[in-house]
Amino acid sequence: MSKLLSPANVGGLSLANRVVMSPMCNYEVLKQDGIPTPYHFAHYGMRAISKVGLIITESTAVDPHGRISNYDLGLWDDAQVPEYKRLVDSLHYLGTKVGVQLNHAGRKAEGEAHPVAPSAIAFDENSQTPDELTVDQIQHIVKEFGAAAKRASEAGVDMIEIHGAHGYLLNQFLSAVTNHREDEYGGTLENRYRIVREVIEAIQVNFKGPIWIRLSLTDYDDTGKENTMKEWQQIGRWLESAGIKLIDVSTGGLLPKGPNFPVHDGYQTPFATKMKKAVNIDVSTVGLLDNPGLCEYILQNNQADLIMEGRALLRNTNWLMDAAHELHDHEFKPYNVSYERGQK
Ligand SMILES: Cc1cc2nc3c(=O)[nH]c(=O)nc-3n(C[C@H](O)[C@H](O)[C@H](O)COP(=O)(O)O)c2cc1C
Numbered sequence: 154m155s156k157l158l159s160p161a162n163v164g165g166l167s168l169a170n171r172v173v174m175s176p177m178c179n180y181e182v183l184k185q186d187g188i189p190t191p192y193h194f195a196h197y198g199m200r201a202i203s204k205v206g207l208i209i210t211e212s213t214a215v216d217p218h219g220r221i222s223n224y225d226l227g228l229w230d231d232a233q234v235p236e237y238k239r240l241v242d243s244l245h246y247l248g249t250k251v252g253v254q255l256n257h258a259g260r261k262a263e264g265e266a267h268p269v270a271p272s273a274i275a276f277d278e279n280s281q282t283p284d285e286l287t288v289d290q291i292q293h294i295v296k297e298f299g300a301a302a303k304r305a306s307e308a309g310v311d312m313i314e315i316h317g318a319h320g321y322l323l324n325q326f327l328s329a330v331t332n333h334r335e336d337e338y339g340g341t342l343e344n345r346y347r348i349v350r351e352v353i354e355a356i357q358v359n360f361k362g363p364i365w366i367r368l369s370l371t372d373y374d375d376t377g378k379e380n381t382m383k384e385w386q387q388i389g390r391w392l393e394s395a396g397i398k399l400i401d402v403s404t405g406g407l408l409p410k411g412p413n414f415p416v417h418d419g420y421q422t423p424f425a426t427k428m429k430k431a432v433n434i435d436v437s438t439v440g441l442l443d444n445p446g447l448c449e450y451i452l453q454n455n456q457a458d459l460i461m462e463g464r465a466l467l468r469n470t471n472w473l474m475d476a477a478h479e480l481h482d483h484e485f486k487p488y489n490v491s492y493e494r495g496q497k
Contacts, residue, residue, distance in 0.1 A: 154484040156452040157445060158477055161206075163459050164399030164435045165363030166250055166312055168206035171452060172473055175439050175461035176209040176254040176314065176367075180224040187214060187227025189240045197240065199470045201247035202488045205462070208249050209314055210240075212256040212321075215301040216294060219257035219322065223264050228253070228301040228308075238308040245309070248488075252312035253305045254367070255356075257294055259283065259322030260331075270325050271332040271339060277409045291338055291348060294322070299355030306360045312398075313360055315352060318369040319406030323349055327368075327388065328407055330378050342384050346391060353395045363398040365437075370424040372407040379407075382424075386431035399435040401461065402428050419447050425457040437461050445476035471495075 158170045174197075181192040197208050214220040214227040227233055237253075244251045260270035260283035269290065270283035286294070298315070305313055317323040325331040326348045332339045338347055349366070356364055368388070372379040380388075389400055402425035405411065412420065421440035429436040439461035442448050448460045465472050474496060477485035487493050 155445075155449050155477075155480040155482040157449050157460065157480065158473065158482050158485045164312070164365055164437070166207065168250060169204065169248070170206040170473070171459050172205050172448075172476070173437065173459055173461045174200050174205045174208040174466055175463040176211050176316075177463055177467070178211045178221055178225055180222055182224045182226060185223040187217070187220075187225065187229065187233050188236045189226060193226070193240055194243055197244055198247060200466055201244045201249040202492075203466075203471050204473050204486075204488060205249055205466070207252060207311070208244055209252040209254050209312075211254065212258075212316055213253050213301070215255050215257055215297040218265055218267075218269070219259065219262050219294070220265070221256070221258045221261065221263060221321070228255070228304040229297065231304065234304045234307050237304070241309045250311040251309075252314055252365070253308075253310050254314040254316050255298055255301050255305070256316035257297070257322040259325045261320055270322070271334050274331055274333070276320070285334075288336060288338070292351075295348065295351045295355050298352045299359055302356040303359035306362075310362070312363045312365060313356060314401060315349070315356070315364065315366040317349060318367040318401075318403045320369070320372075320408070321406075323352065324369060324407055328372065328380060330372065330374065330376075331407060342380070342387060343391075346388055349388075350391065350395055353392075353397065357396060364396065365399040365401055366392060366397050367401040367403055368428075369404050369406055370402055370428065371404045373405055373410045373413050374408055375413060382427055386428060389428050389432045393432045393434050397434060399437060399459065400428055400432065401437045401439065402457075403439050416441065418442070418444055419451065422451055422456055429455070429457060435459060439463060445479045448476070449480055
């Protein structure tokens with residue numbers, strides 16, 4: 154049996170396999186109320202039936218003014234809990250574990266009249282200049298993460314992922330490029346990390362399951378100002394001692410810059426491996442991992458502990474069944490006998 158499709162204990166969770174549906178915004182909350190619609194039940198349900206080990210639902214806002222778009226899911230209000238719980242229950246019924254990615258978009262909150270950020274620096278010339286957060290406002294956002302975690306707990310999620318990547322609010326704090334503050338939330342690496350530590354503590358009060366975090370380990374910046382790998386590894390060690398169970402390694406999104414090398418299958422995995430060398434907790438990898446053979450190679454060689462699948466799962470609902478075929482994994486059981494017939 155392949156390592157990719159075998160049961161595993163990873164990131165504080167017991168999973169049926171090492172394939173995770175990576176969080177992906179769907180822009181399908183058409184009433185702009187943050188509440189799941191029948192679309193979300195079908196979209197995530199299809200992937201649960203395909204037997205992914207864990208579904209992390211899309212970036213879910215902790216504050217209505219911190220949404221990536223106004224069509225994202227949200228957990229900023231108690232009224233959002235019942236339908237989100239129904240979604241979690243239905244995915245559990247279909248046999249998968251479920252996590253939620255909690256996020257505040259900061260200066261990348263599209264459609265927000267007054268976006269906020271650690272410093273008043275716009276993403277690019279087409280974006281609004283955000284308002285610099287006061288310390289009171291920062292502490293309010295920390296509480297919002299805690300309150301959203303309480304709601305996620307009431308909804309029955311198995312894990313919470315903090316979105317610390319892709320240039321959203323927490324990523325903006327972590328980077329000296331976007332954080333020019335001179336108070337306790339800016340300056341040294343430890344100060345820039347402060348809000349992340351406080352968010353973790355606020356979540357831990359209300360949620361007893363495993364907490365993961367997604368980080369972007371490079372901004373593809375060539376000005377010499379971005380965090381170095383050594384600094385990211387230091388952050389990784391702080392996260393480990395704060396109780397984080399898995400670091401989900403991604404890249405980019407802080408600046409309007411893409412990879413400064415030819416993109417290829419698994420191009421982000423070396424970043425995950427470098428983090429893995431620095432910490433004693435699990436690390437996942439994401440990005441162009443459509444090839445199951447490559448995923449198996451990464452796992453067998455301990456380059457990462459878990460595989461996140463994004464676009465491959467959007468293209469092919471039955472990616473796992475095809476992966477079993479390609480890996481000659483005869484132990485993999487499709488959802489039911491009908492799906493088994495589809496394998497023959
Ligand atoms: C439509 C779409 C929406 C996305 N939304 C999110 C998101 O909400 N949160 C997040 O961390 N990443 C998001 N991503 C990034 C994916 O989770 C993933 O990291 C990226 O697509 C690279 O993996 P892939 O090559 O397997 O697609 C999104 C990607 C896509 C294609």
